[in-house]
Amino acid sequence: MELLDVSMDKRRITIKDIADSLDVTPSTVSRALADNPRISESTKKLIRDKAEELGYEPNLIASTLRKGKSDTIGMIVPGINRSFFSNVISSVEEILNPAGFNLVIIQTHEKTENERRAIRTLLRNRVGAIIMSLSVQTKEYGHLQEITSKGIPLVQFDRVCKEIEGTKIVNDNFQGAYLSVSHLIKSGYRKIVHFTGALNLNVYKERFEGYKTALKDAGLEFDESLVFEYSITRDTGRRNINKAVAELKADALFSSGDFSALGAVDTLKEMGVKIPDDFGVVGYANEQFTEIMHPSMTSVEQNPQEMGNRIAKTIIKILNGEQPDEQVIIPVRLLIRESSWINKTLITY
Amino acid sequence: MELLDVSMDKRRITIKDIADSLDVTPSTVSRALADNPRISESTKKLIRDKAEELGYEPNLIASTLRKGKSDTIGMIVPGINRSFFSNVISSVEEILNPAGFNLVIIQTHEKTENERRAIRTLLRNRVGAIIMSLSVQTKEYGHLQEITSKGIPLVQFDRVCKEIEGTKIVNDNFQGAYLSVSHLIKSGYRKIVHFTGALNLNVYKERFEGYKTALKDAGLEFDESLVFEYSITRDTGRRNINKAVAELKADALFSSGDFSALGAVDTLKEMGVKIPDDFGVVGYANEQFTEIMHPSMTSVEQNPQEMGNRIAKTIIKILNGEQPDEQVIIPVRLLIRESSWINKTLITY
DNA sequence: GTTTTCTGTGCAAACGTTTGTATTTTTGTG
DNA sequence: CACAAAAATACAAACGTTTGCACAGAAAAC
Numbered sequence: 023m024e025l026l027d028v029s030m031d032k033r034r035i036t037i038k039d040i041a042d043s044l045d046v047t048p049s050t051v052s053r054a055l056a057d058n059p060r061i062s063e064s065t066k067k068l069i070r071d072k073a074e075e076l077g078y079e080p081n082l083i084a085s086t087l088r089k090g091k092s093d094t095i096g097m098i099v100p101g102i103n104r105s106f107f108s109n110v111i112s113s114v115e116e117i118l119n120p121a122g123f124n125l126v127i128i129q130t131h132e133k134t135e136n137e138r139r140a141i142r143t144l145l146r147n148r149v150g151a152i153i154m155s156l157s158v159q160t161k162e163y164g165h166l167q168e169i170t171s172k173g174i175p176l177v178q179f180d181r182v183c184k185e186i187e188g189t190k191i192v193n194d195n196f197q198g199a200y201l202s203v204s205h206l207i208k209s210g211y212r213k214i215v216h217f218t219g220a221l222n223l224n225v226y227k228e229r230f231e232g233y234k235t236a237l238k239d240a241g242l243e244f245d246e247s248l249v250f251e252y253s254i255t256r257d258t259g260r261r262n263i264n265k266a267v268a269e270l271k272a273d274a275l276f277s278s279g280d281f282s283a284l285g286a287v288d289t290l291k292e293m294g295v296k297i298p299d300d301f302g303v304v305g306y307a308n309e310q311f312t313e314i315m316h317p318s319m320t321s322v323e324q325n326p327q328e329m330g331n332r333i334a335k336t337i338i339k340i341l342n343g344e345q346p347d348e349q350v351i352i353p354v355r356l357l358i359r360e361s362s363w364i365n366k367t368l369i370t371y
Numbered sequence: 372m373e374l375l376d377v378s379m380d381k382r383r384i385t386i387k388d389i390a391d392s393l394d395v396t397p398s399t400v401s402r403a404l405a406d407n408p409r410i411s412e413s414t415k416k417l418i419r420d421k422a423e424e425l426g427y428e429p430n431l432i433a434s435t436l437r438k439g440k441s442d443t444i445g446m447i448v449p450g451i452n453r454s455f456f457s458n459v460i461s462s463v464e465e466i467l468n469p470a471g472f473n474l475v476i477i478q479t480h481e482k483t484e485n486e487r488r489a490i491r492t493l494l495r496n497r498v499g500a501i502i503m504s505l506s507v508q509t510k511e512y513g514h515l516q517e518i519t520s521k522g523i524p525l526v527q528f529d530r531v532c533k534e535i536e537g538t539k540i541v542n543d544n545f546q547g548a549y550l551s552v553s554h555l556i557k558s559g560y561r562k563i564v565h566f567t568g569a570l571n572l573n574v575y576k577e578r579f580e581g582y583k584t585a586l587k588d589a590g591l592e593f594d595e596s597l598v599f600e601y602s603i604t605r606d607t608g609r610r611n612i613n614k615a616v617a618e619l620k621a622d623a624l625f626s627s628g629d630f631s632a633l634g635a636v637d638t639l640k641e642m643g644v645k646i647p648d649d650f651g652v653v654g655y656a657n658e659q660f661t662e663i664m665h666p667s668m669t670s671v672e673q674n675p676q677e678m679g680n681r682i683a684k685t686i687i688k689i690l691n692g693e694q695p696d697e698q699v700i701i702p703v704r705l706l707i708r709e710s711s712w713i714n715k716t717l718i719t720y
Numbered sequence: 721g722t723t724t725t726c727t728g729t730g731c732a733a734a735c736g737t738t739t740g741t742a743t744t745t746t747t748g749t750g
Numbered sequence: 751c752a753c754a755a756a757a758a759t760a761c762a763a764a765c766g767t768t769t770g771c772a773c774a775g776a777a778a779a780c
Contacts, residue, residue, distance in 0.1 A: 034521065036736055047760050052738060062758060079521070082495040083441070084736035087432045087765050094496070102460065102476075108452040115478065119485075124492045126475035127451075129464065136468075143473045146431040147443070172383060172428070284663065314633065316665035385766055396730050401768060411728060433766035436735050724779070731772075738764085746757065 035078045044072055055080070086148060095337060096144035097127050098137065098154040100181070105309050106326050107155070110179070113330020114153065121338055123150070130157040138165045145172060151337050156181040158220050175340040179333050181223050189336050191329060191350040195225050198322040198354040199232025202276050202304040205320070205356060207240045209363055211274035211302045215266040217253040217286070218278040229278045229306065248272065259285025267295060274302035274362070280309040280321055287319070287361070303361040317360035324354050384427045393421055404429070435497060444686060445493035446476050447486065447503040449530070454658050455675050456504070459528065462679020463502065470687055472499070479506040487514045494521060500686050505530040507569050524689040528682050530572050538685050540678060540699040544574050547671040547703040548581025551625050551653040554669070554705060556589045558712055560623035560651045564615040566602040566635070567627040578627045578655065597621065608634025616642065622650055623711070629654035629661050629670055636668070636710070652710040666709035673703050 037055075041048045046065065054061045054069040061069075086092040095118060099107045115125050126149070128140040137157050144152055145168065152169055155178070166186045169176045175188070182190040206214050216233050219226040230249070237244050248270060250262045259282030266272040267290070277283035283305035287297065295301050297317050305312055308323035329352050336346045386404075390397045395414065403410045403418040410418075435441040444467060448456045464474050475498070477489040486506050493501055494517065501518055504527070515535045518525045524537070531539040555563050565582050568575040579598070586593050597619060599611045608631030615621040616639070626632035632654035636646065644650050646666050654661055657672035678701050685695045 034736095038736075048737080049739075049761075050759055052736095053759090056738085060758065065758080079491070079494050081436075081497065081736050083432055083436045083497050084765090085738075087430075087436050087735090087767090088737045088739085090765070092432070101457075102451045103454065103457040105452065108450075108457070111451065112478065112480070119488070124477070126477075128473070128475075129461065131461070139468070142428070145428050148430065148432050311660045311663045314660045315663045383766095387766075397767080398731080398769075399729055401766095402729090405768085409728065414728080430766050433735090434768075436737090436765090437767045437769085439735070722780085724777100726777070727775090729772100729774085731770105733770090734768085735766105740763090741761085743760065744758085746755105748755075749753085750751105 034081070035076045036081065037078075039076060040069060040072050040078060043076070044068060090148075092148050092150045093123050094147070094149050095123050095125050096140075096147075096149040096152045097125055098140045098144070098152065099127065099129060100132050100155060100157050101129050102127065104307070106180075106307050106324055109326035110330045110333070113327045114334045115330075117331060117334035118337065121334075123337070123341075132157040132159055134159045134162075141165050141169060145169065145174065149174070150341060151175040151177065153177045153179065153333055153337065155179050156183060156223065158223060161222050175337070177333055177336050177340070177346075179329060181225055184224070189340075189346045189348060189350070191332050191336065191352065192224070193324045193329070193352050194354050195228035196232040196235070198306065198324070198356070199229035199276065199278075200236045201232075201354075201356040202306070202320075202322060203233050203236035204240065205358065206274045206276060206302050206304060206362060207236065207242065209298075209302055211362075212242070213248070213270070213272045214274040214276055214302075215248045215250065215263075215270065215272040216276050216278070217250050217259060217262060217282045219252065219254040221251055226278050233276055253277075254279045254282050256281045256285035256288070258282055260289045262286070263289045264293075267293065267301070273300070274304075276304045278306050280305035280307050280312050280319065283319060283321075284311065284315065287315070298360060298362050302363075304356075305361075308357060312357075313359065320359045320362040321357055322354050323357050325352050328352050383430070384425045385430070386427075388425060389418060389421050389427060392425070393417060439497075441497050441499050442472050443496070443498050444472050444474050445489075445496075445498040445501045446474055447489045447493070447501065448476065448478060449481050449504060449506050450478050451476065453656070455529075455656050455673055458675035459679045459682070462676045463683045464679075466680060466683035467686065470683075472686070472690075481506040481508055483508040483511075490514050490518060494518065494523065498523070499690060500524040500526065502526045502528065502682055502686065504528050505532060505572065507572060510571050524686070526682055526685050526689070526695075528678060530574055533573070538689075538695045538697060538699070540681050540685065540701065541573065542673045542678065542701050543703050544577035545581040545584070547655065547673070547705070548578035548625065548627075549585045550581075550703075550705040551655070551669075551671060552582050552585035553589065554707065555623045555625060555651050555653060555711060556585065556591065558647075558651055560711075561591070562597070562619070562621045563623040563625055563651075564597045564599065564612075564619065564621040565625050565627070566599050566608060566611060566631045568601065568603040570600055575627050582625055602626075603628045603631050605630045605634035605637070607631055609638045611635070612638045613642075616644060616650070623652070624650070625653045627655050629656045629658040629668065632668060632670075633660065633664065636664070636666075647709060647711050651712075653705075654710075657706060661706075662708065669708045669711040670706055671703050672706050674701050677701050 037048045037051045041051045051069050054066045102108050118125055130136040163183050163185055177189045179191040182192055218230055221227050234244050253262045263286035275286050283303050290301055305319050305321040308321045312319040312321045332350050339346045386397045386400045390400045400418050403415045451457050467474055479485040483506055512532050512535055526538045528540040531541055567579055570576050583593050602611045612635035624635050632652050639650055654668050654670040657670045661668040661670045681699050688695045
């Protein structure tokens with residue numbers, strides 16, 4: 023707003039400016055600011071004070087270029103608007119930030135093309151490591167190969183691909199599904215349909231296996247026609263539950279995602295089907311709304327907090343040159359709510 | 372897994388490698404890859420092919436250092452786990468990515484200290500611009516001043532501070548509140564309490580003004596004791612609604628946030644108060660759960676999509692050297708649902 | 721056939737750090 | 751006081767690009 027204030031010289035202060043004003047060399051300043059023992063305490067103080075006075079901000083770009091390594095970690099996720107991912111991210115940050123790293127987040131919106139773009143961006147910016155969870159669409163892994171072949175540490179989580187080496191941190195999807203389906207069976211439901219996402223993804227595949235095994239262990243027949251692949255959105259949930267009830271005479275649903283379970287509940291209510299009396303529902307991921315909706319929905323909670331912890335610790339380990347675990351499996355919990363049990367108190371297995 | 376594969380040389384391909392292998396100079400390669408007209412088409416093709424063949428990835432760090440400007444845009448938000456923010460982010464990305472920029476996101480978790488850290492990180496990494504929404508805790512704006520005084524373009528959105536120059540893109544909070552409260556009054560409610568966040572934030576302040584004006588315009592008395600500041604979480608909502616109903620004999624709530632409105636609904640249900648018959652509730656932000664809960668909750672939808680659009684376009688404008696608007700106000704919509712109206716069909720004002 | 725104008729490349733410096741090595745200054749020892 | 755050892759600092763190259771300027775050769779103009 024000041025008329026005089028027009029385009030003052032915006033040149034940023036550099037190490038050289040500090041050096042000149044104190045009549046030392048840039049290398050001394052660099053070492054002083056890095057607290058290098060070769061510099062005397064007295065000059066260190068002098069330099070630090072001057073840096074403060076001039077409003078010096080280190081140029082991390084130059085530093086990264088020279089050192090060849092950056093303390094920025096890239097994190098690629100399908101989307102940040104799902105409680106699981108956003109909680110994992112927060113948890114990773116909580117550890118990585120205090121440790122001096124900083125995290126940049128990129129979303130793929132489930133598209134392989136965006137995933138490629140994201141990886142390219144991070145590689146070109148020479149991030150120190152990449153944390154990622156695959157998009158649904160991804161079925162070919164050349165772009166992941168690029169990461170490791172360029173020597174950048176890669177930590178995969180949740181939706182991982184076994185073909186690529188490096189640490190994989192996953193939930194116990196099999197167990198989550200097994201617990202869910204066993205619980206439905208114990209509650210008296212007998213014809214349980216399964217909504218699932220694209221089975222090329224490990225998470226859905228493993229949950230599907232858990233579903234099958236639970237049926238088998240309970241002496242129930244597995245029926246292929248009860249499985250609905252690509253049924254993971256609220257909308258597909260709405261549509262598919264119709265067929266499940268009307269044609270297949272199902273009496274329960276185990277969905278690999280809360281959203282399609284929600285869609286199913288929408289339709290079931292419209293149809294006048296009583297939950298949980300006539301029909302049991304179990305979702306997956308413990309989205310916020312599962313506890314809020316009516317009836318509240320039984321769901322599998324994946325412990326994103328713990329997953330984030332393990333991811334961050336693995337990153338730090340790798341960057342310290344230590345050997346990380348090849349695989350980490352995080353246990354899950356089944357949160358039993360109204361949608362699958364007459365007794366309305368919350369039980370945890 | 373190959374035993375022979377031990378630590379092969381991971382040195383990355385540079386422009387110089389391409390130059391050497393084609394017997395030209397690095398400058399020619401640089402220009403060719405940048406599609407500079409001074410280079411002949413034939414050598415361009417040669418160079419592009421060789422780059423592809425060698426698996427060259429440009430080093431954006433070096434490029435940024437030399438050019439002094441980066442095409443990375445930093446975005447600082449209170450948290451990514453709120454539908455409003457995560458939707459704004461997605462919308463910003465949708466425009467910025469195709470335009471060749473890439474977005475890095477940092478959360479503050481509502482802490483001024485983290486906000487400072489975030490700004491420092493972005494400045495040190497010499498981002499091309501910063502997009503930000505203030506944390507609740509922030510009451511002093513020196514760190515924002517740093518951004519503009521270093522000549523980095525700053526675009527504030529939603530929670531903004533007028534004292535700092537630069538574009539501010541905000542919702543029409545006054546209007547959102549005014550519509551909400553007027554609607555409650557028209558529906559027959561008379562004693563309307565107001566839950567709000569810290570009034571130092573523009574968003575809460577403006578909504579509070581809207582609340583007051585709506586009361587006044589309807590000929591209702593404004594009563595200070597009906598306003599609950601710092602009542603923005605589910606928990607505070609649960610606690611404060613008790614007093615509102617029991618002591619103050621209120622018959623409706625206009626909350627500046629959906630979460631505290633949700634908490635209020637929790638308690639009202641427990642108390643046996645019928646919604647909307649005995650008590651009307653309007654929230655703010657149109658969180659996902661508002662439509663899913665029972666009764667569904669009337670809420671103000673802030674059009675994060677449009678806000679993201681405007682943010683991204685402003686950024687592009689600034690980076691192109693054009694003069695952006697000083698302020699943009701995005702209209703809001705009141706989504707009337709079950710919690711404030713007997714008629715269950717969705718009406719939009 | 722000489723001069724002028726393009727076209728296409730090369731040269732070298734610069735961006736702001738970091739770091740191995742060299743040099744100066746200080747300290748300690750006999 | 752001379753000299754070695756240690757401490758503190760200086761020098762200069764390097765990281766991988768980009769870019770103003772110089773320059774060679776070819777085409778165009780006279």
